[in-house]
Amino acid sequence: MNKMSKKKLLLLIASVIALVVMQREFLIPMAKDVATKSDLFLVESKDQGSMMTQSNEMTQFAFQHCNTHLKADLDPKTAVTLPQKALNAWSLGNYEYVVSAEAEVSHEGSAPKKHKYVCRISYKNGDDTSGGKDFENWSLDGLSKVDDAQ
Numbered sequence: 191m192n193k194m195s196k197k198k199l200l201l202l203i204a205s206v207i208a209l210v211v212m213q214r215e216f217l218i219p220m221a222k223d224v225a226t227k228s229d230l231f232l233v234e235s236k237d238q239g240s241m242m243t244q245s246n247e248m249t250q251f252a253f254q255h256c257n258t259h260l261k262a263d264l265d266p267k268t269a270v271t272l273p274q275k276a277l278n279a280w281s282l283g284n285y286e287y288v289v290s291a292e293a294e295v296s297h298e299g300s301a302p303k304k305h306k307y308v309c310r311i312s313y314k315n316g317d318d319t320s321g322g323k324d325f326e327n328w329s330l331d332g333l334s335k336v337d338d339a340q
Contacts, residue, residue: 236317239283248313249279251322252287256309259330260293269296277306285313286331308334 237248253276264270271294279289289309294302310331313322321327 237281237283237285239286240281242280243278244281245275245279248285248319248322249276249281249287249289252309252311252313252328253279253289253291255325255328256289256291256311256330256333258325259309259311259333260307263333263335265297267298269302270294271302285316285319287311287313306334308332 257272260272261270273291273293276289276291279287281287287310289311290306291309292304292306295305296302310333312329312331313319313327314329315321315327
């Protein structure tokens with residue numbers, strides 16, 4: 191290697207080190223500071239999340255619509271008996287809910303077995319809860335599988 195290529199290599203290494211240091215010491219802390227002080231990620235809603243299970247009109251609608259999604263997701267040969275109420279229902283805030291329940295499932299004449307399932311579902315109309323009964327106003331974010339494989 192000649193002197194010129196050694197200098198270029200050292201300059202490249204020094205530049206990379208300078209970029210890494212600048213990113214760690216200045217750019218990332220500045221981005222974190224902006225994100226924590228910004229209202230960009232703040233969602234204002236009348237629906238506040240709770241770590242405690244809840245039972246209210248919206249959690250009941252969430253449970254009913256989760257059951258509708260569950261029935262639609264099952265194989266036609268699978269029979270399911272859905273419960274009248276959820277085991278637990280949590281509001282995550284901003285009209286997002288997690289519902290857990292237990293259904294009796296049988297496949298092609300086998301004896302029914304109890305299966306727990308969990309559903310995450312969101313209400314699309316925000317603070318206007320008058321459309322809570324309408325299935326079209328909800329979106330399924332996740333549903334655990336229920337089958338006869340246990």
